[in-house]
Each structure stands twice: as C-alpha cells, then as structure tokens.
Amino acid sequence: MTTALGSGLLPTSDADPFGHEVLENPLPLHAELRDAGPIVYLTKYDVYALARYEQVRAALVDWQGFQSAAGVGLSNFRTEKPWRTPSLLLEADPPLHDAPRRVLARILGPRALRTLRDRWMADAERLVDRLLSGTNEFDAVADLAEVFPLRVFPDAVGIPKEGRQHLLPYGDHLFNAFGPANDLVEKGAAGAGELLAWAQQQCARPLLTEDGFGAAIWAAADRGEITSEQAPLVVRSLLSAGVDTTVHALSAILYALATNPAQWQRLREHPALARVAFDEAVRWESPVQTFFRTATDDIRIGGHTVPGGRKILMFLAAANRDPRRWTDPDAFDLSRDPSGHVGFGMGIHQCVGQHVARLEAEALLTALVRRVHSVELTGPVRRHHNNTLRAWGSIPVRVRTR
Ligand code: OVM
Numbered sequence: 001m002t003t004a005l006g007s008g009l010l011p012t013s014d015a016d017p018f019g020h021e022v023l024e025n026p027l028p029l030h031a032e033l034r035d036a037g038p039i040v041y042l043t044k045y046d047v048y049a050l051a052r053y054e055q056v057r058a059a060l061v062d063w064q065g066f067q068s069a070a071g072v073g074l075s076n077f078r079t080e081k082p083w084r085t086p087s088l089l090l091e092a093d094p095p096l097h098d099a100p101r102r103v104l105a106r107i108l109g110p111r112a113l114r115t116l117r118d119r120w121m122a123d124a125e126r127l128v129d130r131l132l133s134g135t136n137e138f139d140a141v142a143d144l145a146e147v148f149p150l151r152v153f154p155d156a157v158g159i160p161k162e163g164r165q166h167l168l169p170y171g172d173h174l175f176n177a178f179g180p181a182n183d184l185v186e187k188g189a190a191g192a193g194e195l196l197a198w199a200q201q202q203c204a205r206p207l208l209t210e211d212g213f214g215a216a217i218w219a220a221a222d223r224g225e226i227t228s229e230q231a232p233l234v235v236r237s238l239l240s241a242g243v244d245t246t247v248h249a250l251s252a253i254l255y256a257l258a259t260n261p262a263q264w265q266r267l268r269e270h271p272a273l274a275r276v277a278f279d280e281a282v283r284w285e286s287p288v289q290t291f292f293r294t295a296t297d298d299i300r301i302g303g304h305t306v307p308g309g310r311k312i313l314m315f316l317a318a319a320n321r322d323p324r325r326w327t328d329p330d331a332f333d334l335s336r337d338p339s340g341h342v343g344f345g346m347g348i349h350q351c352v353g354q355h356v357a358r359l360e361a362e363a364l365l366t367a368l369v370r371r372v373h374s375v376e377l378t379g380p381v382r383r384h385h386n387n388t389l390r391a392w393g394s395i396p397v398r399v400r401t402r
Pocket of ligand 1: 087088089090091174236237238240241288
C-alpha cells in the first residue's frame, strides 16, 4: 500500500520489525523494506524506516538533521519520560555529547588498549586450553562467547566482582527497551529497576579499581574534562554498551565460521585476518540491528518530507546486506573489504568501544585457530529474541584439535 506524501508515493509497510517472526529471521523483512524504496512508512508504529545503505549512512552522519537527544529508541523524549537518565554518549547531541565522547575515545582508543593486549591474549589462551582439555563439544554461546567478555571486560572497567551476573540481563533489558513496549519489555520490566540501580551503583568512584577504564573516567573529571556529575554516567555507558554487544558479536563470528568451513581454514592459514573476520561478522550479522533517530526539523529523504519531531528507524542490518552496496551481501567472505559497514554506526556516534570489541575478538580467535583445526555445528542453533540485538541462545559445536 502507498499513500501520497511529499513528492510521489510513500511506500508503507504494516510489518512489525519487533515481532517474534521477524526477530527469528529478519532477512526477508529487510529485503522487502529495501526494495520498497529509500524510505518506508511503518503503519504499526507510525514511524519512518530506512533500510538501504545510502540512506542509513546519510542519516547516521547527519547528526544535525537526525538528532539523538530525543532518544534512539521508539520512545520520543520530547514527549515521554525516559526510563533511565539518558546516556551522555548515545542519547545526546553536540555540544553535550562532545566532552564525554572525547574522554571515552581516548580511554578506549587503540593506544590506550596496548597495555591490555598481552593480558587478553593470555586470558584467551587459558580459556581455550581449559575448554578444550575437557571436551571437544561445547556451546559456543554459553561456554565461549559469554565467558570471555565477562572474564576480561568488567575487570578492565574495574567494577567489583560481586554482582556481575547482572550485566547480561541489564543489557538485554536495555536493548529491548529501545523497541516498543512489547512482551519482551514486559517480561524484563519487573527486574529492570533493580538492574538499573545495580548498574548505576557500580559507577561510584570508591567501588572502582585504580587502574581501570572507570578510574580513568573519574580522573578525566578531576582534570575538568567532564564534570563529576557526568563521570558515573559515562562509566554506565561502558556497562550498558560493552557486554551483550560483544557477547553476541563473538557468537556471530563463531556461527559464521562454523557454517563456513572454508573461511575457518583461511583464518587458520592467516591468523592476521582475525580483525577482518570480526568486522565481516559485524557486517554480516549486525549484532545491533536497529537504532532510531528523531527528525530535528522537517527533513527530505528520498523525495519525501519527514516532519520535525518524528521518529526514523534505521535498519543497520539491512544496510549491511544491501546489494546496492555489497557484492554477494549474504556471503560471509574474508576476502572482501567489510570497512564501511554500519554495524558500529557511522559519524560522531560511531561505536566508541569498537577497539575494545575488536581486541576481544582478536584474542579469542587467535587462541582458537591455534588449537582448532575445524568447527562444525552438532545440532540446531537457538536465537535469543531481543528488540535491538541479533542475539543468540545456543550454538552447539564440535571442534577437531588434531
Ligand atoms: C549508553 C549505551 C547503551 C546502549 C548502547 C550504546 C550501542 C550505548 O548507555 O551509552 O551504544
């Protein structure tokens, strides 16, 4: 169905991008929305959608036209009260966004991470050795993708050991909450207040170790680079954005390699491809599937006008497999150049933690390819439905180590 708006006809869709059928397999909807046009109106949520690479990328880089401060979920902060204090990174525009971004970019930058590299490589070796000494069959999600980030990242932030079991459930609810108030959000609502309170408590200066990312954020406040009111919120962003995202990205790469044995062999022969493999997996799977923006004022997209204040849903995952941009987009292929993918976003909000994620993946993959000759699935995989994340429940695998 199409209705007139702006020039020409605005394609519409009554699909529910957050329904279980789509969350189980979003690829058909992504193709449908891309093919419908450069912009599509979603009747179910009264929002606009972008699914083509060109328009998604353009919206991401135009932070003036597509604001974040009204929230990057369906809920519009112009009219609805946010469920948590908005993030100074994700849910803020310049100028408020800039100082926290500058501080985090330095603390999580490639140079600062050099001190972590050897330790994380050794941690990954130990984890893989331990796992493979027990069995050749395991769950790539529960036994690997969840274990490694939870072993290294909370230590790197410097939060207490106690309570870390809340990190994944907190992130799961947070990423659900960017979507509509559906059953997934309902299910988490009862525990959400406690999870949020726990996360915020971990950001207090006295609880943080002296050598972590958290302490470095507080040190930036001492130097006046951010205020001491902002410091705990910036620490909170690490706990919000840094755990579930990496767990599901690592799951995705393990699934991609288990189901593309030639690519596993290629990686074994060239371990230096670990970083390409990670970015290709982020393109292929898009662990963060979608984010919204809000039209700051009336804005023209693909020959149509989106009125100021209206929500626009950007399908990062659809852009990352747009055949208008990528050759053979559904192939997981280590010989392509995946750079330019929008799985980490693009522009001023592009994932500030991506170097941390890439280092985690590099450490784990390097340890794995050293020991493992081949990987195969031993049974059906299970997805975990989340309104924003392309998440995993289970990836049962068998590996050969000789
Ligand atoms: C934040 C935050 C939360 C979730 C995701 C994210 C992907 C950031 O609180 O800053 O970036």
